[in-house]
Amino acid sequence: MTKDRNFTKIQELTYELRVRDAMIADVVTVSPKQAIHNLRDVMREKHISGVPVVDEGRVVGLISIEDYIRCLAQGEMDVIIERRMTRDAETLYADEPLVHAVRKFEQYGFGRFPVIERNGQKLVGIITKGNIIKCLLRKLEVEYHEEEIHHYRASHIFEDIVADKTNLVLKYEIAGKDFDRAGQSASRLKKTLHRLGIRPEIVRRIAIVAFEAEINIIVFTDGGRLTVSVCSDRITIGASDNGPGIPDTEQAMQPSFSTAPDWIREMGFGAGMGLCNIRNCADEMSLASQIGKGTNLEVVIYLNGNEADKDVRRQNEAS
């Protein structure tokens, strides 16, 4: 019942990875005509507790240390393997997803499964639970490392680029009336800013600005774009469209003022809060609109400013 995020990630990996990725290809085998006593050296030297029995490349059975011990107790050391092995051994195909292997281990409770090619049925490897765990850990480590690299590379961009001033511009196209993809640009922007190493509380404010601006473009226009400019000290978010324009921008900024039609309101949009939310997150905000031409919104958020600076700036603007 307890499922945490890592468990989900591992589940995902077991679908992605193949049995081939986790198996051991260098597999020790015995032939059916060998005598049981041969197993002693094979198992002791290789530290293994079960061996596929192979005849002309095909798996004909499986013999384990338990079988060996039983024969030892019965004094059957000279009996040939064929007569004491488990026939019809369960096998896995090399190209099966790893999750099939996991299920098979749960289902049968065996320690190992021989792995065969789908075409030709030849033995190509062997897999144990230990192999699966090792393979998953290796894959998790690689993925974790890759995300670290993404994060590292991106967050050092401003230090690595040699210039008097660096300005990174990100553009996101927004299709009008496309409610299914609403919020997607804001999500992509958020992920990018996170990778750039921008502080989480700043990213949160920018995400709100971008989301509300995106929704406005989707609800009221036939499309537009977000242009986000990242400098070392500030992020500027521009939202522009060629839509119908806003007749009275002062009025549009009033809390709860909305011109959204009912069907938009039913979806939970159009509460008249969008521009207010933007203003509350912005250090600077300007809204310019021309009827029939379109609307341009520009918001500046300072990267190093704290809330106190923001208040001071607001007071300065007001005075």
Next chain:
Amino acid sequence: MKLKDIVERLHLESATPRCGLDREVSGGYASDLLSDVMANSREGNVWVTLQVHQNIIAVASLKELSGIIIVNGRKAEQEVLAKAEQEDIPVMLTGLQTFEIAGRLCEIGIRGNTK
């Protein structure tokens, strides 16, 4: 309190089996207006709403909410649930109304955000 405790104690139906429920809930927020949730919910909040369209997932993901409880026995489309799993936002269902579920959340110790 963890999300899985809430699911158990309030008998919620989890609609996104691939999302883990082993996450801490910082509090609760109930609203059907997306901008209101954008403005006033906090990271880790569990969000109670009757909206069932895809945009709730975008909002929850942007605000890093711990999960969404959909009320009144409403069901989200398969597409919405797939998106939720992709964004790792657990969606839970209840037959109760917003007022009732919010009250029960408070009863078991989940609080609203104080200003």
